Amino acid sequence: VAREVRWGTPARATRLPPARPRGSLSTLSFLAGACLLAVLLVAHAAGKRDLASPGPLTSRHAAVEARCQECHAVPARLPNRRCERCHDPAAGRRHASAEHARLAGTGGSSPGSHPDLHCGSCHVEHQGREARLSEVDGSHCASCHFSRPSSHPEFAALREGRAEDPGLLFSHLEHVRRVRERQGGGPSETCSSCHALAGPDFVEISFARHCASCHEKNGSLGALDPVLPAEVETPRSVAEFQSSGERIVKVVVRHRDEWVLRSLARLRSEVEPEAVIEERGELGARLDRLRRRLAGLTPPAGLDLGALRAREAELSTELALLEERLRPSDATGEATAGREWLEDALAAAAADPRLGPEAEALAKTTAEDAASTEPKGLSASELEKRRAELLSVLSAIETAEPALASRAQDLRRRLVALRPGDLSATALGRARDQRLAERERLADEVQLRESGLAPSALVPAAEDERAVREALARAEARLAALAPPRGEPPPPEALSLKRETMETLAAPCVVCHRLDRGALVGPAPARTVLTGARFLHAPHLAHASCGSCHGGIEKSRSSSDLALPRVERCRECHTPGRVRDGCLTCHRYHPRAAP
């Protein structure tokens, strides 16, 4: 019988099978994983940091690809201050979430549900060289606001009936009629004769370009009524003057006429000294703010160790002063911050014969306040009165005692920033918190330098340096032109004559401008009506006429009328599938850096 293939397990083996090694593969696998981990950690410690990177940085940040500590504070999370090393040079904290809430009109007191929102939550890095950090997904907004454009509320300007005065007396009705009579054309041509596009938006309205052709004749707005020479400034050239008995007549008055403005400024300092003092105080405070900002324009990341330490020392001195002023308030809860210093300053001022009575009166009021046990804020009128008094004394102290100038400037800055109902301790506390945050930033930067990190090569040019310098120059020029009031106030009959002269001088101006407490209010044509959003006219005019949004503007008699369209008008086009409807099409998160 032939052999058959057997079923089942053959039993012919004469020896045991070799023992199979157990677990050798898994052991080797674990060892491979552990070795890899060790190699990666050693390589990281040796400086090969990109191994831990979740992706390449954007091209702007590519130079710090392997210098993680430029942005990361280790071992910790990504703190905002590492971004602010370069991106918030003047320590304005304008990128903070609280600033966004302030921009939205909540006063910065309720920064939504993200008080500590990290920059990196919206500006996500490590997304590759081509990624654009400024392009933020609008759905970030939905967690606090709303998810669909159809839920967009009515514009606050319309909801609250906000009508900002641009400081110009202007009637569209009259101007549209005149323009149509003169050049004909349809509604759009009429509008564009003044509102001409230059780039993405309209060119700013200026007298020379838009008004002079009608309002001037041979370069003159007309002639002034006669005024007494003693009441006005001496003209530098008499070519445009005529005499009329005891009085003089300016027969050619130009726009922004230098003699008229100088004469008005002189008269104002006599007629409205409080207004001048207040304006000088505000200008002084603005100058202090701008100088401070200019001094801090080089971001911490771009400073060497010496400069950082110097800046840190300055801050420490300021903080020590603030702490000293705040100490009584902290201890007793009274609104007496800075009082001791003010009392010292007033005592010094009382010794000066020129300031004696005024300083004594102020010292008395301050002492009465000190006797009060209840902390209280001042009403708006009380605050204005006290502020004018204090500003006047501060200016005098600054002139009389140069050693006190920096402290006087500091006090002036905070005095101007005070709002009705504020307690000085609140303002001081805010200032202290700001300085503390700034010092913390500098301390972090010093630590980086001490760890061997060189000043960053990535520090961007201060984008707003030019704007700050220009604003500073403007404010200095305005302050120089605004002489402080001198001498005793004129008697009532002389005051009446001066007021009359002011009105005469301002007569050609008040056709279009307002006279407020003796000062001509400058127009603010570039003001932002939609404070929380940006709007460009050019792309919209490519698809719609002026009247389709600003219907009825041609019948307006007030410059504060804008005939703003309601939000429904925007929704007609800004819908999914038609025109971009993301939040960031119109809104921005961070406030502008402009001074």
Next chain:
Amino acid sequence: LRTLDVFTPKRPRNLVLSLAACALLCAAYAGSRRLAPWSPKHGLGLACGVGAALVFAANAAHPLRHRLMRWVPTAPWLQAHVHLGLVAFAAVLVHSGFAWPDGELGAGLLGLSAWTALSGALGVLLQKWIPARIADGLRVEALYERIPALREGLVAEADARVEGAGEVLLRFYRRELRPLLSRPQPSWAFLFDVRAGREQSLEPLRRTRAFVPPEDRERVEDLVALYTEKLELDAHLSLQRTLRAWVVLHAPAAGVLLGLVAFHVWAWAWY
């Protein structure tokens, strides 16, 4: 055995549960993506990352199951290993936002996760396919480690059987058959058909019957039976080797993945 039977789960309830967990993760991802931009560092993205890392660590303990919890039978361990691994891979995809990461580390992590999950799935299919094929198509049963000894035994038996055979059979055996008997001949074809090539291999031997004297024909029949057994051993060798070699695709990748995950977690905590 129908091909589709391979995809029939041993415990359907576990598969349904793990698929439901995957679907739930994807639905949660889609929902949160509508509400806010996706970030692996916050909310669901972070939770999925942490969860996946923990499951990877737990699954890595699979080879140590007998030491860790010897009272738990192997089947539940294996079920947990497979289904948790599936859910963990879904969590990795959600963690990455269903996008290929930009960095080398992220790419390595996602690539290795995918490789480990796919090789694991391949292993599950092979574990269901191969034993059924062996049981269904082969008569001989053999332990992998004993196959060489069994083959040697077959050669010895064949040598003994051809002793005293005629010149033709002896020459054929020494020149053609013995080398085939003594040499293993693994083939991928056995994976799809355990009898692949058997008839073609036996045909020359069967044809020899016509050329040998009548007294050697029974020897030829015996040689056919021996060679058939050797072909079955070859099938065993191929299939069992595949069953074991599959782990080489899975385990080292899982070990490296675990190392990368540890580095990733460290980098996340450090930065």
